[in-house]
Amino acid sequence: MVIPQRKRPEIALCQMGAAVDVGYAPRTLLPDRLVEEALGRYPRLGFKEAMTSAFCGLLRRNEAAAATSPVVADVGERRLDGFRPIHFCDVIAGAAFDE
Incomplete structure (x- = not known):
């Protein structure tokens, strides 16, 4: 905040x-x-479920979206079977540079 x-x-x-x-x-x-x-x-109208479902939909369309937000990645881990967010250690290990 x-x-x-x-x-x-x-x-x-x-x-x-x-x-x-x-x-x-x-x-x-x-x-x-x-x-x-x-x-x-402005009643909530099922806000909790709608919010998490929206994130799940985003991840189904583009799993890389989890890399932009730990909140989105959290929802994927909890709600999508087999979802595994991209881990920064894997990203840096796969960088296209010889060491």
Whole structure:
């Protein structure tokens, strides 16, 4: 959460909301009234399953997407049989240079 907080306030606020939404930041950071109002306007509608399913779909289309995000790789490891993310040690060992 460090980088967005050094940006403009609206960027930090958006990042904080996303962190609370997915469970990285505690919901108690936000006032109950604000949470209730937001959920009244924008119900979650199965957000947890939809979010993880979206990441699974991304990985089915392009397994290399896991290399761009440890969060996406985590979902693949937990939800996709036989999924194994690309490990950085394998990437560097396979670099096209003689040592």
